[in-house]
Amino acid sequence: MASYTYDSIELGDQNSLGCKCCRFSYGIDLPIPKNLPIDEIKSHAAAFSTSILKDWTTLNAIVKRFEATIQKRWVKKSSKQKRDILLTAWPDMANTHRPDFIGFRSVLKTAPRSRTLPSAAFLWPYINLEDLQQRHLLLIFLNSRGRNLPETFVTGDLRAAHRGEGWKGTDASPIEECFHMAFNGQHTPRTYGWPVPCDSISCTRQTIWHDTQNGLLVLEIQQRIYAFLLACTKLILHDINPGQYLLAPHQPCPPLPQALCSEWPSLSAHMLEMPYRMPEKPDVNRLKYLVSARRAAAEDHIWLLREDPGYFVENLREWREHDQDSFKHQCPSGWRMVARNMISDAFTYFRYWDWIYRRLAALPPVNQQLQRANYNTLHLAKPHEQVWTELTVVVEDMISFSVMQLSNGLRSSPRLRHIYSAAAIKHHQKLTDSERRVDVLFHAIVNEDKRKLHGLQPLVQEVQYMLDTCPEASQLVDSWLLRQYSDLAMLSELLTRIEGFVPWSTGWLANSVLCSKTVRDNTGQLFDMEVKLRLAFDDLFADTNGVGAMLSDSSDGRFDHPATKRLTEATVNTMRFSEAGLDTFWAALEAGVKAKTKYSLINMIERRLFQPRKLYRTPKWTPPLVEEKGTQPLQKLDANLSSVRSKTAIPDVVTPAKTKTKIKTRGIAVPENDIINTSSPNQSASTEQAPSAITIKVPKRAYKVLSALLPTGSADSHQRAEIALEELLQAMNTIGLQPEKLYGSIWIFMPKSKDNCTADEKQKQYWIEVSRSIQFHEPKEVRRGSKIPTNMVRTFGRRLKHAYGWEGGMFVCE
Incomplete structure (x- = not known):
């Protein structure tokens, strides 16, 4: 033509x-x-x-x-x-x-x-x-x-x-x-x-x-x-x-x-x-659900880094594998630098996603914004346009940060490092189609000139198309890279929705170049705090006698945390030892940051929590009661085991005081007025727990999944069961959380509306009314037919318990 x-x-x-x-x-x-x-x-x-x-x-x-x-x-x-x-x-x-x-x-x-x-x-x-x-x-x-x-x-x-x-x-x-x-x-x-x-x-x-x-x-x-x-x-x-x-x-x-599709x-x-389709206006409510789920995941990530030694070490090793400098030099200081990157990254995403969520929460629906808009000048009301401008500035800054993280981890990724090794470059090693395709696409994303030439959103969509249609290329992208890509894809989607609000976006896109003083002040506070925190982390982890000295090769066993194994005296002592070491590390880090920046990491987290929460610490080992001959069977023996895994936090160096006797039942719930105890990781708060008043009958298929995620007292002291991803999706959909696959490895579960449910769903009434969404990362191994591993099952269950207040025993088989 x-x-x-x-x-x-x-x-x-x-x-x-x-x-x-x-x-x-x-x-x-x-x-x-x-x-x-x-x-x-x-x-x-x-x-x-x-x-x-x-x-x-x-x-x-x-x-x-x-x-x-x-x-x-x-x-x-x-x-x-x-x-x-x-x-x-x-x-x-x-x-x-x-x-x-x-x-x-x-x-x-x-x-x-x-x-x-x-x-x-x-x-x-x-x-x-x-x-x-x-x-x-x-x-x-x-x-x-x-x-x-x-x-x-x-x-x-x-x-x-x-x-x-x-x-x-x-x-x-x-x-x-x-x-x-x-x-x-x-x-x-x-x-x-x-x-x-x-x-x-x-x-x-x-x-x-x-x-x-x-x-x-x-x-x-x-x-x-x-x-x-x-x-x-x-x-x-x-x-x-x-x-x-x-x-x-x-x-x-x-x-x-x-579309004729049986998938989610x-x-x-x-x-x-x-x-x-017709050009869509940004759906503010959907954006809130997406951002709130990512923001909650960032909150849970920081909390688990402070609470769970096993989770801390697992993430530390992943970051070590994708740190180019530590991979090249293998020096003892590598662990300190990797920990610095991991922790600063966690706080950066938590603060930025929280900031974006609060700005979106301040926006009314688009129809209400258009009622106050000026159609002659094509400008929204000043407060609304200012929020959109701030969102544009911060999202673009986050995209730059996410691209940098992806670029740093790409060349040292275990599945791709052979492409970029000195020997391969020197001898011009011949790559397969899949290897070359992954290299070219991700290089186009991390290179600023190519990203501008082809557009970030088309490149993100092409990467997703490659992951969905080319198994060989998909296997080259490990879980760490996939999480970084997922964040970048969500930010790209968010920016596309913001810029696609035409013709109104023309006004604030011009303002984002020459920001007003109010916009500069509001976004500048976020950026200034980010710079100060990173400088503080750099100084603290560079000090070989301070916080950095507490980290060494994880093979020394100081952070071994066999939480998924059956509870015995040996495993409980090991868990308590590793938790005490993690508490000492975080206490030193928080004190160092406060001394250098006047910011309190604990207060920074507390002010941004969706709801109160406290650190879990494993109590001392209590031998199970043994039934004597000729006596009546012990009632609720499993409740004694459940007390070992309860939320009561007991200091490692203080002998626990005698507590009031309380009736142990299935379905333990934490009262909403619990006191937050995050001022020091070594402090504890003991609250009296009451049995859950809610019992929900679910089908047998969903019950198997929910009982694995939220075990009762006796089951909680045993090793968790693995779960198939499809079974997890079916179970969450059954109780009213609609699964949706986002880019990369993210599955988000959005609250369903009962107005849109089928007649069969209305009759069975399995749904639970919730007001927020939650997201999980799909394990990479699931794509090869494996199940979700036990450590991730445990993490998913703890996040559901905190997000919605669900407890073991709340769901029963109909």
């Missing part, structure tokens, strides 16, 4: 074109804008706008009258019939998902002299057979484009195009151009996208102006889309007289069909539909 908007390499004969990998990385094949005279721009604009509005008028008439018929016929067609229709309407349509990225998926093949891909792959990456042959995507595409004016999709079409260098930003001001184009509110061929001289721009911002480069590009994109959709409808309605397109009566809009909802599936 001839292009009027952009230049491209057609049958290039340059010797420097290189392989597909290099061409993708440096954007050699990407379209670059043409410099056209104004007369030619006007000629193309008139032709494009006339074609767009003519085709849209016909498509709109057909959709209003025959959409239900189109849906029925399309769903019944076979894959071959769908393919024939698509190829007839769009000859030479790309075969695979995101054809603009196909140039490096098989990177060992040398690119020919001609172009690697046709130009259409870059401007219409969502037009491909793999996606559109599905039963619902073309129907969504027809519904959105046929029932809404073309001006609705201008910004989305520009953002979806994969362009090279030289293009102005989609929100760039055209003041430096001699001419500009307007789309919103323009409904005739002589006004829709028509070049207007700069000196005729009115002072009002009610009209969104685009420079001629982007304006002409969006006209070319839309002209091809509407011609394609109109051709598809005519081929599907091949037996209907074209005269009926305007004469048949209007029909109600039918519900859109859903996923963000990947949702993002797959985005180019075909």
